[in-house]
Amino acid sequence: MSSAPPPEAAETDLALGRTIYQRVHERLRNDILAGRIPPGGRLKIADIARRHGLSQMPVREALQQLQGEGLVILSPNRGARVRAMDAAFIRSLFDIREALEGFLTRQAAACLTPALIEQLRGLQRRYDAAVESGDLRACSPLNREFHEAILRATGNHEAIRLLNQHTALIAALRGRAGYAPGRLATIRQEHWALIEALERGDGAAAQRVHAAHVRRAAEDMLAMLRAAAPVLLPEARTRAGLLRRA
Amino acid sequence: MSSAPPPEAAETDLALGRTIYQRVHERLRNDILAGRIPPGGRLKIADIARRHGLSQMPVREALQQLQGEGLVILSPNRGARVRAMDAAFIRSLFDIREALEGFLTRQAAACLTPALIEQLRGLQRRYDAAVESGDLRACSPLNREFHEAILRATGNHEAIRLLNQHTALIAALRGRAGYAPGRLATIRQEHWALIEALERGDGAAAQRVHAAHVRRAAEDMLAMLRAAAPVLLPEARTRAGLLRRA
DNA sequence: AAGTGGTCTAGACCACCTT
DNA sequence: AGGTGGTCTAGACCACTTA
Numbered sequence: 088m089s090s091a092p093p094p095e096a097a098e099t100d101l102a103l104g105r106t107i108y109q110r111v112h113e114r115l116r117n118d119i120l121a122g123r124i125p126p127g128g129r130l131k132i133a134d135i136a137r138r139h140g141l142s143q144m145p146v147r148e149a150l151q152q153l154q155g156e157g158l159v160i161l162s163p164n165r166g167a168r169v170r171a172m173d174a175a176f177i178r179s180l181f182d183i184r185e186a187l188e189g190f191l192t193r194q195a196a197a198c199l200t201p202a203l204i205e206q207l208r209g210l211q212r213r214y215d216a217a218v219e220s221g222d223l224r225a226c227s228p229l230n231r232e233f234h235e236a237i238l239r240a241t242g243n244h245e246a247i248r249l250l251n252q253h254t255a256l257i258a259a260l261r262g263r264a265g266y267a268p269g270r271l272a273t274i275r276q277e278h279w280a281l282i283e284a285l286e287r288g289d290g291a292a293a294q295r296v297h298a299a300h301v302r303r304a305a306e307d308m309l310a311m312l313r314a315a316a317p318v319l320l321p322e323a324r325t326r327a328g329l330l331r332r333a
Numbered sequence: 334m335s336s337a338p339p340p341e342a343a344e345t346d347l348a349l350g351r352t353i354y355q356r357v358h359e360r361l362r363n364d365i366l367a368g369r370i371p372p373g374g375r376l377k378i379a380d381i382a383r384r385h386g387l388s389q390m391p392v393r394e395a396l397q398q399l400q401g402e403g404l405v406i407l408s409p410n411r412g413a414r415v416r417a418m419d420a421a422f423i424r425s426l427f428d429i430r431e432a433l434e435g436f437l438t439r440q441a442a443a444c445l446t447p448a449l450i451e452q453l454r455g456l457q458r459r460y461d462a463a464v465e466s467g468d469l470r471a472c473s474p475l476n477r478e479f480h481e482a483i484l485r486a487t488g489n490h491e492a493i494r495l496l497n498q499h500t501a502l503i504a505a506l507r508g509r510a511g512y513a514p515g516r517l518a519t520i521r522q523e524h525w526a527l528i529e530a531l532e533r534g535d536g537a538a539a540q541r542v543h544a545a546h547v548r549r550a551a552e553d554m555l556a557m558l559r560a561a562a563p564v565l566l567p568e569a570r571t572r573a574g575l576l577r578r579a
Numbered sequence: 580a581a582g583t584g585g586t587c588t589a590g591a592c593c594a595c596c597t598t
Numbered sequence: 599a600g601g602t603g604g605t606c607t608a609g610a611c612c613a614c615t616t617a
Contacts, residue, residue: 105409133584133585134584147585164351164614167585176491179489183492183495190431190436243428245426246429352585378603389605393605409604409605411594411604
């Protein structure tokens, strides 16, 4: 764990967004993605409002936005929870990624210019450097930027938006699970193979490399989560849930 | 307008949802999908609130939800508009459908039971009957149900949710564009070909049929919209009759 | 029966656009 | 400056849960 995170001194940090609900949105989003509010964890409007010195409505708006992103489940008269994720749901996310990103990767092979290929090489070299210097913090953003650079070539911004949302959900888990040993090195090889296929303009090969890439990522994450298991189970308020029938 | 509230059978009753913002959400959603509020059209919170006899907050919540579904664009301090759609955006939607639904269709070929195949046949027979009897109103829901039945076999509910959202966006346009002549008959052939491939368990063939199906749908819709063109352009300074100060 | 916590209202506030 | 219309607050209201 990192040391000395000023616990409450960070109350003045809400200076980024322009409206209040945007700032609350960003704040909660960061808290969820950093794992400070675990999957299945409850988000109480009154609590959050009090903690930030606001009334309840902007908090509600922020929660609605998060629901739109899929990070939060909001049930009428019941409140909000961080989306709980089980193995089937995680598999769904990775299948979506394989299908959608794979399709666009194939398209990209037909329209990548030499300049864009060179840009990919540059990004991947920075990724390599980050792995070698042990700067793990820098890896995930570079990984994401690498793939997004490919997608942008297709001009399908709607698909990119969807994929980014799902990346956020996965990142929310990654914070708890981490990477398996050796995974980062494998990613390097896979990315270079992808660059090679794209450079040849071989869309089918690029899609195959991408599919294998995503499947390995999925298996890796499922294995990590199985190891650090109990966090994932929906939640354990114990006896409460069992009296459902009545 | 504001008068004559009590015996209104005219206003479709808001009796369905359980909370107010849910009912407003459903109402606005229907208005948009039915084309009563055109793409690019403005949604004024105060107007809507007054019209329904509510305060502004539940209306805001409803708009946030619609933004989450992608039907509405909400910009801070600027208000809400129905998402405007140009040709590039529509192409993006159909590419997403081809990629995601095609992938799942391929998966489904491996796990469809004879009973499910028979269910598909039943749905498609009802579709055929609707086309032949000229009941065009019934076609779109049956079409949607046919594809969703296939997708459900894969168990990927998250993907189904995404695809349904995008179907809604397309339906919002369909209301204005309609179908090209003969399109409905072509859809019949394509669906039967899809059933046949699925029955053989030939996922690759099913995906090919699906891809062709979606591409034809995309070209058809783009042609229809090109014919009925000007509606699509973002908007045209029409400050006609809305603001009537007397 | 009381408590917790989500939902709704009325109106003040303020950002942005028009004159 | 004036106006339009989106945003925020405080508190009442009410659904659902706990004793």
